[in-house]
Amino acid sequence: MNEVKAKKFLGQHFLTDESIAQRIVESLTGRTSNLIEIGPGMGVLTKYLILKPELNFHVVEIDRESVAWLHEHYPTLKVIEGDFLKLDLTALFHDTFAVIGNFPYNISSQILFRVFECRNQAVEVVGMFQKEVAERVAAGPGSKTYGILSVLLSAFYNIEYLFTVHEHVFNPPPKVKSAVIRLTRNDVTSLECDEKLFVQVVKAGFNQRRKTLRNALRSANLPIENVDETFLSKRAEQLSVNEFITITKTIQFSCFATPEGVMSTAEINEI
Numbered sequence: 001m002n003e004v005k006a007k008k009f010l011g012q013h014f015l016t017d018e019s020i021a022q023r024i025v026e027s028l029t030g031r032t033s034n035l036i037e038i039g040p041g042m043g044v045l046t047k048y049l050i051l052k053p054e055l056n057f058h059v060v061e062i063d064r065e066s067v068a069w070l071h072e073h074y075p076t077l078k079v080i081e082g083d084f085l086k087l088d089l090t091a092l093f094h095d096t097f098a099v100i101g102n103f104p105y106n107i108s109s110q111i112l113f114r115v116f117e118c119r120n121q122a123v124e125v126v127g128m129f130q131k132e133v134a135e136r137v138a139a140g141p142g143s144k145t146y147g148i149l150s151v152l153l154s155a156f157y158n159i160e161y162l163f164t165v166h167e168h169v170f171n172p173p174p175k176v177k178s179a180v181i182r183l184t185r186n187d188v189t190s191l192e193c194d195e196k197l198f199v200q201v202v203k204a205g206f207n208q209r210r211k212t213l214r215n216a217l218r219s220a221n222l223p224i225e226n227v228d229e230t231f232l233s234k235r236a237e238q239l240s241v242n243e244f245i246t247i248t249k250t251i252q253f254s255c256f257a258t259p260e261g262v263m264s265t266a267e268i269n270e271i
Helices: 018-026 064-073 105-117 131-138 148-154 195-207 213-219 241-255 265-269
Strands: 034-038 056-061 078-081 097-102 122-130 157-165 178-185
Touching (some): 018 097, 064 078, 105 131, 122 131, 131 148, 131 178, 148 157, 148 195, 195 241
Parallel strands (some): 034 097, 056 078
């Protein structure tokens, strides 16, 4: 069949530069043999990944035209037709896995939130993102681009901004530059706080990022009476992962204490 036509509603921009495709594939560190590629399109990365026999390699593609193209050109390839965001990754991989892809820009942030949900299995991500998103994910405290994903992911991953990719190496060319980043799982197995409450605190802080943490947390109906004033007087973008953990612990063990003990996560989430 002929080449697949990129579909705007799927956020498709097909990479055409083979050297960049090879560089992305070579950025995998090999921490696990289980690998899933998101949105392979016409297989610009796939063609190099199938040359690695040590991999238990799957691709997931939502575009039926791309699925048909892949079946025709790579008949032995394990192709999952569907939405990565709805995929049961635990059932697919009973052990750890890595994720790679030239990710559709319209769902790239959702892909990373899904990775965060699977953080105990997803040990590595190598992906192409819109440059602005890549910078946001890799940003540290004090940066204007530092945000929710920066904090949540850096709590469990080492994040590296690998290289910038220009518009002309895609078909069709996007209107923005792109970038490749790599996330590798760090040694943190769990946080020293309720992790669901941690997510809630981080989201509350950045959802009103121009406000001080005092006002942002109060707006989210989170009790702040025992939280250190040093933290409350800052904005969320000024706080490190460890400081967010400290704030969460204070809320969890002081503000949510009951005669029977600390409130459950379910009770916290109802507030």
